[in-house]
Amino acid sequence: MAKTIKKEKITGAKALLYSLIEENVNTIFGYPGGAIMPIYNELYDIEDNKLNHILTRHEQGAAHAAQAYAMVTGKTGVCFATSGPGATNLVTGIANAFLDSVPVIFITAQVTSTLIGSDAFQETDILGISMPVTKWNYQITQAEEIPKIISKAFYIAGSGRPGPVLIDITKDAQMQTLAFNYQKCTHLRSYNPNIPLNPADIESAAILINHARKPLILAGHGILLSKAEKELMAFVEKTGIPVASTLLGLSAFPAKHPLYAGLLGMHGNYGPNIKTNEADLLIAIGMRFDDRVTGDLKRYATNANIIHIEIDKSELSKNVEVDIEIHGDAKEVLKALIDQVNANSYPEWLSGFKSCNKIEANKVIKQECYPSHGKIRMGEIVNLISEKTLGEAIIITDVGQHQMATARYYKFNNPNSLITSGGLGTMGFGLPAAVGAKIGKPNVPVIAFIGDGGFQMTIQELGTILQYKLPVKIIILNNNFLGMVRQWQDMFFDKRYASTELVNPDFIKIAEGFDISASRVIERETLEISIDEMLACEKSYLLEIMVEKEGNIFPMIEPGSSVSEIKLC
Amino acid sequence: MIFNTMKKEFTISLFTEHHIGILNQVTIIFTRRQINIESIAASASAVKGIHKLTIVVNTTEDMIGKVQRHLEKLIDVLKVFVHTNDEIIYQEIALYKVQTTEIMKSNKIESIVRSSNARFLEITPEYVVIEKTGHKQDTTDLLNKLDPYGVLQFVRSGRVAITKQT
Ligand SMILES: Cc1ncc(C[n+]2csc(CCOP(=O)(O)OP(=O)(O)O)c2C)c(N)n1
Numbered sequence: 001m002a003k004t005i006k007k008e009k010i011t012g013a014k015a016l017l018y019s020l021i022e023e024n025v026n027t028i029f030g031y032p033g034g035a036i037m038p039i040y041n042e043l044y045d046i047e048d049n050k051l052n053h054i055l056t057r058h059e060q061g062a063a064h065a066a067q068a069y070a071m072v073t074g075k076t077g078v079c080f081a082t083s084g085p086g087a088t089n090l091v092t093g094i095a096n097a098f099l100d101s102v103p104v105i106f107i108t109a110q111v112t113s114t115l116i117g118s119d120a121f122q123e124t125d126i127l128g129i130s131m132p133v134t135k136w137n138y139q140i141t142q143a144e145e146i147p148k149i150i151s152k153a154f155y156i157a158g159s160g161r162p163g164p165v166l167i168d169i170t171k172d173a174q175m176q177t178l179a180f181n182y183q184k185c186t187h188l189r190s191y192n193p194n195i196p197l198n199p200a201d202i203e204s205a206a207i208l209i210n211h212a213r214k215p216l217i218l219a220g221h222g223i224l225l226s227k228a229e230k231e232l233m234a235f236v237e238k239t240g241i242p243v244a245s246t247l248l249g250l251s252a253f254p255a256k257h258p259l260y261a262g263l264l265g266m267h268g269n270y271g272p273n274i275k276t277n278e279a280d281l282l283i284a285i286g287m288r289f290d291d292r293v294t295g296d297l298k299r300y301a302t303n304a305n306i307i308h309i310e311i312d313k314s315e316l317s318k319n320v321e322v323d324i325e326i327h328g329d330a331k332e333v334l335k336a337l338i339d340q341v342n343a344n345s346y347p348e349w350l351s352g353f354k355s356c357n358k359i360e361a362n363k364v365i366k367q368e369c370y371p372s373h374g375k376i377r378m379g380e381i382v383n384l385i386s387e388k389t390l391g392e393a394i395i396i397t398d399v400g401q402h403q404m405a406t407a408r409y410y411k412f413n414n415p416n417s418l419i420t421s422g423g424l425g426t427m428g429f430g431l432p433a434a435v436g437a438k439i440g441k442p443n444v445p446v447i448a449f450i451g452d453g454g455f456q457m458t459i460q461e462l463g464t465i466l467q468y469k470l471p472v473k474i475i476i477l478n479n480n481f482l483g484m485v486r487q488w489q490d491m492f493f494d495k496r497y498a499s500t501e502l503v504n505p506d507f508i509k510i511a512e513g514f515d516i517s518a519s520r521v522i523e524r525e526t527l528e529i530s531i532d533e534m535l536a537c538e539k540s541y542l543l544e545i546m547v548e549k550e551g552n553i554f555p556m557i558e559p560g561s562s563v564s565e566i567k568l569c
Numbered sequence: 570m571i572f573n574t575m576k577k578e579f580t581i582s583l584f585t586e587h588h589i590g591i592l593n594q595v596t597i598i599f600t601r602r603q604i605n606i607e608s609i610a611a612s613a614s615a616v617k618g619i620h621k622l623t624i625v626v627n628t629t630e631d632m633i634g635k636v637q638r639h640l641e642k643l644i645d646v647l648k649v650f651v652h653t654n655d656e657i658i659y660q661e662i663a664l665y666k667v668q669t670t671e672i673m674k675s676n677k678i679e680s681i682v683r684s685s686n687a688r689f690l691e692i693t694p695e696y697v698v699i700e701k702t703g704h705k706q707d708t709t710d711l712l713n714k715l716d717p718y719g720v721l722q723f724v725r726s727g728r729v730a731i732t733k734q735t
């Protein structure tokens with residue numbers, strides 16, 4: 001057990017920073033203010049190579065950046081904010097990390113303990129506010145508690161089903177002194193993330209798998225979180241079972257693999273959705289049957305037995321009643337399963353997927369990715385970028401039509417290369433997430449696809465890109481609309497475009513103000529050359545592409561419909 | 570999938586760390602699902618340092634299973650048990666305040682108290698306090714019987730429960 005004891009007394013603020021260093025943290029995203037000043041004051045003395053603080057332009061930006069950093073590095077992200085408005089500005093970011101199960105430690109400052117409850121200046125009950133959207137939260141009022149609670153926070157955030165943890169530290173606790181003594185937390189009596197596998201479950205799952213004629217794997221974010229990509233690959237190559245992916249599962253399995261069946265859900269691919277109701281066995285791994293994936297639950301997986309492999313027991317049989325619940329870590333379960341399943345292949349079943357792909361290619365993809373006339377389409381942009389980067393870039397999206405186009409048309413090759421807001425669907429996530437991803441993986445190209453609407457929700461983070469000279473590539477897919485909402489108005493509200501058309505600023509001029517190279521593409525003829533220019537640029541770059549204003553994303557499973565009723569147009 | 574929509578009464582026993590805010594963490598799980606808490610009691614448990622919450626709710630079989638798993642997911646919760654009424658021995662305690670003058674008028678109140686297995690907890694010149702332990706039905710029956718004599722105050726505690734299973 002790692003144990004560090006220092007004789008001389010240090011402040012609680014310094015103890016916090018030392019604790020972070022003990023946990024291998026070297027990057028913090030944050031924003032200062034009154035109550036957190038003792039912590040920033042101590043940060044001043046710590047060399048940047050030990051703890052590098054990234055000053056964002058808004059606490060929400062810091063939260064999203066810390067989450068993206070965690071997603072690309074596989075480490076736990078760290079985010080600082082002051083009390084009151086600093087803390088409340090984090091809430092969207094905390095909820096986003098919570099719904100997408102990403103480990104981030106949020107440190108908020110609190111007013112001096114004697115003032116708590118008095119409605120002191122910048123006092124908010126952030127514990128109460130964040131309770132429903134954190135895996136755990138705690139308020140520290142005594143400096144002595146800091147090392148122990150921080151180690152507990154890291155243990156909780158990163159183990160089991162990961163998630164955000166918020167630690168609120170009063171100003172007096174930051175200033176009191178203590179003898180620093182750090183011990184990593186490895187056990188809690190009320191929380192056990194290490195679930196022993198039940199061999200009987202593995203055995204019965206293997207029997208179902210070995211007898212299935214039309215099996216389909218549903219791969220979720222849990223594969224990436226448990227770092228089980230290799231095990232999934234081995235399992236798939238042995239069993240010959242096709243793999244469909246949830247939005248957050250994208251990049252867990254290479255898109256170019258012959259057994260990759262495509263994206264599930266509302267705007268997913270035709271094949272995997274249609275085949276969900278033809279399959280006789282679904283093997284769901286680290287996913288939670290979100291309504292965007294299942295459509296109408298009463299008509300979901302109508303012919304299938306379901307095996308659900310999931311680390312969070314509360315997800316088992318939450319939305320879908322399954323036949324075999326395997327409570328455990330995806331990596332461990334897959335390892336155990338591989339030995340018990342037979343090598344197999346399903347040529348007929350797979351050819352059904354191929355036919356579906358042909359239908360989708362003809363009815364949707366051809367027009368979207370290879371149009372010869374009309375306005376530029378989102379699909380052709382994403383497809384071009386995918387080809388030019390060979391599926392090797394880290395791709396960020398905001399939320400909306402451009403997100404779905406990106407998820408559909410980028411061919412992800414490496415794990416953790418899609419950073420997107422899934423469960424919460426947070427507009428404004430994209431730009432700060434690009435900041436965090438670039439800082440986490442400085443040597444990999446980071447390309448953000450962002451809508452003209454969402455870009456303006458966290459546009460201030462251009463300042464962070466400027467300050468830290470972050471060579472991120474920003475592509476604004478400009479349809480002059482809150483496109484996804486407009487699509488629903490088009491389809492379900494008689495085209496009554498209430499408050500979805502945008503009058504936009506000159507994004508090029510804005511970029512210039514932040515010293516970011518920028519250009520605008522209007523015609524298809526200049527699209528490729530502009531993309532090449534952007535990709536070749538060694539600094540940050542903003543490319544605004546004017547796209548079809550009223551393009552709709554298809555296929556689509558309309559709300560209330562079954563996966564098998566997926567519409568192609 | 571068809572879920573059973575029949576509601577019934579469940580007693581949930583939670584064993585938790587004795588931390589600030591634990592009650593809040595627990596109750597928001599019910600709030601989110603629009604489940605009203607019928608009664609709640611918090612106390613020490615037989616194990617030192619571990620707290621026990623006993624919560625009574627009316628809900629469906631499916632919902633209670635989900636609630637149980639969600640409660641168990643809370644970091645500071647050690648264990649959650651859900652029981653139907655036939656699986657537990659349980660009691661609530663009720664107190665009734667009645668004017669002393671009413672008691673003086675006849676011995677009717679006294680005989681109600683005796684026949685209900687209740688007792689006088691406190692007698693002052695102005696008022697008497699009657700105590701009864703039992704199930705909700707029993708304490709409600711007594712309330713109805715005392716009602717004609719003017720009950721000044723009535724209060725019933727949360728349920729405390731112990732399982733029959735050894
Ligand atoms: C914070 C937030 N507010 C509102 C929404 C609802 N919403 C979902 S998509 C969307 C439109 C996004 O427009 P834009 O950023 O231009 O992307 P597009 O769909 O046009 O590609 C809106 C308003 C949301 N997801 N998040």
Ligand SMILES: [Mg+2]
Pocket residue numbers: 400451452453477478479480481482483
């Ligand atoms: Mg738009």
